[in-house]
Amino acid sequence: MKPAIVKEKFALGELTTFALPAVAACFAEVTTLNELNQCLDYAENRQLEVVVMGEGSNLVFMGDYPGMVIKVSLKGIQVEGRSLRVAAGENWHETVTWALSQGLYGLENLSYIPGTAGAAPVQNIGAYGVELAQYLEWVRVLDRTTGKIQELDKKACEPGYRDSIFKGKDRDRFVIIELSLGLTRQFEPILVYDSLREELDRKNIVESSLTAMAMSQLIGSIRQRKLPDPSITGNAGSFFKNPVIDEQYQQILIARYPAMQMIPQGKAEYKVSAAWLIENAGLKGLTIGQVGVSEKHSLVLVNHGAGSARDLAELLKKVTGSVNDLFGIELEPEPRMINCLD
Numbered sequence: 001m002k003p004a005i006v007k008e009k010f011a012l013g014e015l016t017t018f019a020l021p022a023v024a025a026c027f028a029e030v031t032t033l034n035e036l037n038q039c040l041d042y043a044e045n046r047q048l049e050v051v052v053m054g055e056g057s058n059l060v061f062m063g064d065y066p067g068m069v070i071k072v073s074l075k076g077i078q079v080e081g082r083s084l085r086v087a088a089g090e091n092w093h094e095t096v097t098w099a100l101s102q103g104l105y106g107l108e109n110l111s112y113i114p115g116t117a118g119a120a121p122v123q124n125i126g127a128y129g130v131e132l133a134q135y136l137e138w139v140r141v142l143d144r145t146t147g148k149i150q151e152l153d154k155k156a157c158e159p160g161y162r163d164s165i166f167k168g169k170d171r172d173r174f175v176i177i178e179l180s181l182g183l184t185r186q187f188e189p190i191l192v193y194d195s196l197r198e199e200l201d202r203k204n205i206v207e208s209s210l211t212a213m214a215m216s217q218l219i220g221s222i223r224q225r226k227l228p229d230p231s232i233t234g235n236a237g238s239f240f241k242n243p244v245i246d247e248q249y250q251q252i253l254i255a256r257y258p259a260m261q262m263i264p265q266g267k268a269e270y271k272v273s274a275a276w277l278i279e280n281a282g283l284k285g286l287t288i289g290q291v292g293v294s295e296k297h298s299l300v301l302v303n304h305g306a307g308s309a310r311d312l313a314e315l316l317k318k319v320t321g322s323v324n325d326l327f328g329i330e331l332e333p334e335p336r337m338i339n340c341l342d
Contacts, residue, residue, distance in 0.1 A: 016056035054116030088118025234303030
């Protein structure tokens with residue numbers, strides 16, 4: 001029997017921030033564990049594949065989806081000592097702001113990242129020198145293979161650079177329902193990125209007087225200035241991971257391109273700015289059809305309003321091909337892409 005919340009032939013465009021047109025065979029928004037189980041059972045009985053989503057900020061449908069899309073909107077947030085427990089459907093930035101209001105610090109540099117709390121461990125979200133994994137304690141999940149709820153500690157989640165088991169080997173096995181973050185009562189600003197210190201100077205803020213809330217607002221100012229607003233221009237934030245290269249190749253590249261932006265990663269590895277690669281390949285502002293590379297930030301691909309999956313596929317081919325031809329580096333998309341075109 002079909003649950004009442006399940007809708008058929010559901011348009012997904014407005015549910016993803018990149019806003020490409022797509023239709024799901026079935027869709028449901030769940031606000032309770034019972035609803036989640038009902039929808040998963042219905043999909044299994046009909047032999048439908050399932051995609052679980054939050055606010056759609058890191059998910060791109062490259063065409064109609066013949067399975068079921070489940071939007072997880074579980075709510076709830078509480079403090080236990082220095083731990084913040086938050087349900088998967090809570091908005092991420094609102095979670096950060098609420099934590100600050102409770103005197104819990106550490107997440108300031110992750111302010112204004114779009115999406116839900118449940119999506120944060122999937123990507124191991126990171127920005128301005130901070131990653132979620134630094135504070136992640138555990139993730140509570142529904143295991144679709146057993147139907148049971150279990151807790152995975154940080155090690156079991158295998159967080160990596162914009163990666164985890166939820167995006168990799170166990171991508172469709174677990175549904176995240178809650179997570180716990182171990183925070184601190186002592187605010188210590190992390191200002192390892194030059195852009196943060198430049199913003200302090202821009203706003204005439206002395207580091208010693210910087211508060212956690214001011215730090216969060218500082219991040220917001222930078223993001224607003226550098227990144228297009230997805231509520232105005234469709235985008236999925238940073239579309240490519242910053243590639244990591246070994247020291248030997250780093251030496252070759254830096255000899256050829258002294259201005260290339262790189263950050264040491266330890267173990268003789270370097271993270272290369274994907275934005276620098278794209279911009280110096282002459283691709284900033286490039287548009288194919290109604291999809292293009294943002295004029296504000298070359299790491300962001302944008303939908304100018306009527307973009308199609310075909311437009312995006314052609315743009316990806318052009319960007320990744322040009323960067324690889326020029327620098328010998330392969331760019332890897334950061335969002336999860338469903339039904340990629342051939």
